[in-house]
Structures are given as structure tokens and as C-alpha cells.
Amino acid sequence: MQASPLTIEEPPIERPSPRQQAVLDAALALMVDGRDPLTMDAVARRASCSKETLYKWFGDRDGLLTATVRWQASRVHAGRYEVSGLDADTLRVNLLDFAESWLAVISSRTSVALNRIAIAEAGSAKSNLGGIVLANGRFAIGERVKPVLEAGRAAGLLAFDDGEAAFRTFFGLVGRDIQIRLLLGDALDLDAAGIQSDAAQAVEQFLALFGPAKP
DSSP: OOOOOOOEEOOSOOOOOHHHHHHHHHHHHHHHHOSSOOOHHHHHHHHTOOHHHHHHHHSSHHHHHHHHHHHHHTTSOOOEEOOTTOOHHHHHHHHHHHHHHHHHHHTSHHHHHHHHHHHHHHTSSSOOHHHHHIIIIIHHHHHHHHHHHHHHHHTTSOOOSOHHHHHHHHHHHHHTTHHHHHHTTOOOOOOHHHHHHHHHHHHHHHHHHHSOOOO
């Protein structure tokens, strides 16, 4: 029998309304398009929304960017899991769920465009987009996945000394060089089957590295 994913307890972040979601999707589409600079005026035009409404909802450009990054990151299945009664099959299912969804998100045109803008702005004083992407993407995901790894260790399913180091290894095995190749323009063709295969390989490699020591 296939194990069921653990019960997910959603993180306490207010979900945007449908209209706000449409605005955030418009901001992401603007990034992918790349023809216009990412300004409040440009987002308002793309979303058929007044600039005053954007300022009311998001405060300023960094507030809009933060909400946009969180909206994109929410597509990664990395909720807060109820980890009581964890067994080997359930641990594997949840690691696979995260790995597959993260690979699908980072290989999307939207994420590639968002990360390219964040990198371009990281060396300037224009915005804190790089910090926003890190705080609401990789770091936030890590804080939600690491408790699953800790629960695996508590259940005797994983063996490691440092939860952050274990997560970084898992994160690296899943992502490999995919993100940097996409950012540099490599036309990788990651279809659903390829994502599933890559995710499964990463999970098995991680479990081989951090599984309990054999007697």
C-alpha cells in the first residue's frame, strides 16, 4: 500500500484574495515578458488595477515584490507537516512531494525570470529583491522542510548531526546544477516524467547518505 503524505498544517501567512492573486500573476507575467521595467505603474497597467490600490494592498514596490515571491514560492509543496507516527514510506513520500514540486517551480519560465531580476538588482540599491527571494523562497522552505528531517532523525529513519547541513545536502541533490543552467540560458527540457525521475533519484541518494547506519 502506498503511504499517504503527512497532514499539512498551512503556515500562518495570509493568502491573497483572488483579485490580489491576479495582480501577483500579472507582476510575474511582466517579469517573464521582460519588455517593461518592473514598476508599480507597469504592474497596475498589466493588471488593469489602479496604482493607488497597489499601494493600499502592498505598501510599496518591495511589498509587492515580497507578496509576489511568496505567491510563487507557495507553489512548492513544503507545508508544516504533522510528523507524529512518521515511518519510512511516509518520509519518502513527503520528500518526493517536495522535490517534485520544487523542481517544477524552479524550472518554470516565471521563476527563471524572477531570479534573473533578483540577481540583476542584487548589486544595486534599487531594491532588496535578492534578500526578499532568499527570505521568502529558499530560507522559508528550509524552515518548513527541516522539521520533517528532524522527525525522521527522531524516528531513527535518518542519521545526521546538523539539520541545516542535512537540508542543504538534500536541497543540492534535488536542484543539482539545474537552476544555474536555466539562469544562464540553457534550454533544459524538464517534462513531468523527467522531474519525477530526477526527484526520485535525489531522494534515494539523500536516504542512502543519511539513512540509519547499518549494523
